[in-house]
Amino acid sequence: MSETEMSVEKHVFEADVARLLHLMVHSVYSDKNVFLRELISNAADACEKLRYEAIVSPELLAGDPTPRITLTLDEENNRLIVEDNGIGMGRDELVEALGTIARSGTRAFMERIEAAQGKEGAQLIGQFGVGFYSAFMVADKVDVVSRRAGSEHAFLWSSDGKGSYTVSAAELADAPARGTRITLHLMEDTKTYTSRWTVERIVKDQSGHVPVPISILEKPDAEPVQVGDGTALWTKQKSEISKEDYADFYRGVAGQYDDPALTVHFRAEGRHEYTALAFVPGSKPFDLFDPDRKGRMKLYVKRVFITDEAELLPRYLRFVRGLVDTSDLPLNVSREMIQESPLLASIRKGVTNRVLTAIEKLAENETETFDKLWENFGSVLKEGIYEDYERREQLVALSRFRTTTSDASQRSLTDYVKDMKDGQSAIYYLTGDNLAQLKASPQLEGFRARGIEVLLLTDPVDSFWVTSAPDFDGKPWKSITQGAADLSAIAKAEGAKEEAPQASQLVIDFVAFAKETLGASVSDVRTSDRLTESAVCLVAPEHGPDRQLEKMLQGAGRLDDAPKPILEINPSHALITAMAASPAGDTAFRTDAVQLLLDQARVLDGDKPQDPRGFAERLSRVFDRALKA
Template sequence: MSVSEGVGVSNRVETLEFQAETRQLLQLMVHSIYSNKDIFLRELISNASDALDKLRLESLIDKDLQVDTSDLHIAIEVDKEERTLTVRDNGIGMSRDDVVRLIGTIAKSGTAELLQKMKESKDAAASQELIGQFGVGFYSTFMVADRVILRTRRAGEEGGTRWESTGEGTYVVEDVEDLPQGTSVTLYLKPEDAEDQLFDYAAEWKIREIVKRYSDFIAWPIRMTTERTDEAGATTQDVQTLNSMKALWARARNEVEQAEYNEFYKHISHDWSDPLETIHMKAEGTFEYEALLFVPNHAPFDLFMREGKRGVQLYVKRVFIMDDCEALMPNYLRFVKGVVDAHDLSLNISREILQQDRQIQAVRRRLVKKVLSTVKEMQAEHADRYRTFWTEFGRAVKEGLVEDVDNRELLLDIISVASTHDANEPTTLRQYVERMKDGQKDIYYMTGESRAMIENSPHIEAFRAKGYEVLVLTDPIDEVWVEQIGAFDGKSLQSVAKGQVDLDSEDEKADTEPEREQQKKDFAPLLSWLTEKLTEQVKEVRLSSRLTTSPACIVGDAHDMTPTLEKMYRAMGQEMPQVKRILELNPTHPLVTGLRKAHEQAPADETLAETAELLYGMALLAEGGELSDPSRFTRLLADRLARSL
């Protein structure tokens, strides 16, 4: 892992290897996979701004921390002769361990997947979008620099750390003395391209342009020392602030350009693509606050990871208080980014207090209503954007149907699900209800692992034959919310794999009633015998009205838990009793009618028991279930096939 050089702890010098995935990522950076290289400076300024925020917050919390916060700022320094560019801050700084942990590795799972997608992508814009999902902006410096040196000292510590790398396989970490508090990053810029002066990052005008475009809203002053030569040849130096430092959320909506919103979003989210939707709101009265929220254009890589970040930034009177404030946004909206600036909270408020604060809870309710109503407007007026939103975040939003009872009706209005109506276009529940057949009382659905499995399931044969639409629900959360919701717009949600099914009209019932009564009499002995033989597997064997081509299927009682839900609970460590289900037979299928005749002629025949076992096994496999003894099933099937030849 490392080679140590030098003597003594105070002068440790180590050459360390980058994590494998980091090394691959750096190679992609060094060979410039992006068309817009200007963003490297935005990323460095954004990191410096975060460090200043954290220092001010820590100084408020830790009264023993001896730091000077009177002139917190970001400085940009250029040496044209040496072709170096330095971004310096006097913020919180980093310890040696922080440097190795945060810069030597990409400490996030999923990096291998990112790299694969980036390699496969031939589109620079698409690659830029991918890298934004993983928050690795520091590495963008190697798009413009041959060598990068980072110097840092954490507030409250005496010793500092120097980090250096050329973006190849290794980096050097060294203990150093006499460093100022904070962090500086020095880039040794690549040779200037004589044919393209637009990318001269040692030029004052270029730095001004980048700061104005990407970082004008940063709350801290971004300063640069400029030189001016008068007519007499005398040179003077002038320190200028390059940004306006105006908080976007405090400005009126009509005073802000969308481009400014976009750049602010990229600053707080470390995403490299524009947001899908911007929400700017202000509340006045007993509890005043401003909020600037964003719906991303794509799901973050950690959306479904337990350790994934969630929540928005909390400010109090423009003072940064907390990153990822979970109290302000429910878990199912964890992808929403943004800022809430409250006017009447204490500057040292804790996460625990926030969870119980009535004012914060009121703000949360308003924010959630606003986000959901914005999605509903998107659904009605901007179909393409809504489609993107639902593709990226729909699975998370459906968690709200379980978690957020207060907003359940609004959530039911905005969700989209797949259905048998159109294989390529999802449907809303409202659209489903509008298409319901005359006399149809229920909204039919089926849950399963995939659309293919559901569409090929025996359970929907009669529904397809009768022309009834069935919702196709394949997300794990679908198993939970359909059970809890129960109904929409006065229509019950009915699983096609549960309970009794009767799709015949009154006229059809009158025509088929005599035939069905006769079938019940004819099959009664067989059904009784099968129920006894399969008593370990099922609680009942009965005739089916949902099958048209398959010989058998397995269904649950109306209020039974589904097998998939059973598995989910067991996977979470919960003990669940085994739920016996019902085997339904198609009375018109040759296999079933043949079994009935064989049972009438020789009810004691041992092969009948094997046939019953095979019939149950086939029904279990048809719904995607698992056999308790696959080897026995295979042996019985092979023997039966051999005898038929």
């Protein structure tokens, strides 16, 4: 029986199709919208196949050389029609391509090309033979009318996706002149796919850059309106793209209305090939501190959107917006579920390196732009010092800091080390909640007196990365709230107060009394060389977390048994010398005085007295004594 004489043939799907289709609809895809992406991808493949075969047989184009994909919305009949003028299919191809789960005509076609040429000869998208069946997520019946280029016959494939399908000859008057027309009879709850706004949004989000123009007809007899022109900005040469073109594309891909502070556009060639187009926003995105810390880079395969869930950049670069497009990333049965592969790891490494290198060049050549970038994203970039062992030295060198001598400007560590004082062997820093509080910290007094620059770190992540930061230019990091200050080797700045005489015996005895009185409340009481104006301060022991990190860990319930702080006493302070001179037998007063000194140190450290009622009572007794004196 010839093809033209063929009656309606009923076939049963190969394999257990009912079960497999149920899996496709309910498990493989998490978003119903992907059905349109899959059908458009198949249509683009069909156009690409025709282009390739027409190289040898140009008559296949039959006076219609321009590829196109048309989406027709039929709200009245609750239908969505996807049509292309690609290569089309004959009867046997329909049965083979649409009657067998996971058999891909595209893959077979690629194998033919590779066998003939020894290399990939066409840019084809679908390789797994299952995307077509995603149509049954939204349709309770699918009709496919196809006519192969150069053929005088057309065929209709029809199925409800429940285990069987039919194939029959189609009337040429009702068939495309060439290519394939897929008619989806939509379910009651998927009528929204006849809305132009819905369909246009999906096309632009997921398929707006496929290499074939896409048009929409709002109803069957309407004029087509183009919604995708078949071009992709990132495939062009950089010399062909203006700054305005980049800015417009950035606003679309990032969903922001500012201009990008930095654009990174490159094509990687060699063992792994891919194109990346990344933007650093000019302002902070609203989700910069999203607890999930997810990136916002989109992954495309041959210009078709796949996912925005792939980790194409580390989390500390989550403010970067853009995309990566590759042609040979391995996928599994669904384009949504990306296999972890050496290629994906290579892309991640390559894009990360290029973005950081571009930021470094910006720091060297456009200081003002970089300063704004750092102001917006420095707190996030510093997470990488803690998380990315491979690049922590690069990130430390890139970092900028406010310091005790920089006022409102930011300083690099290169500048800091260049200006270090004679005898200074460490990079000193102070962590805390805000700049004003840090500048008023008593721990700074001895450093300020000697003109020693101290980094003022106010971001929460600062307390963590400094504990693992590598030495910079051979200089280790040292918190000024931890351990001994060791400032005696550094001369005081010109005009600073002269060195105080050594502590008198009375002060030494008072310090010993304070240590005995406070007991387990502190780990030690000692005289200080870091205090010049304040009477007391608290510091952390030499080993373990510094004061700020200790508070953060305790607040998060991660440090149950914190080491007790050290109380440092300024031996030359008038209040200390007066207390030390009080009668040794006046134990009650001296005890109250020592406890008040500890509470004062806590307040200066941003805390409150450990026993507020006891603090108030001690203060009242001291006031009473002063009034009676």
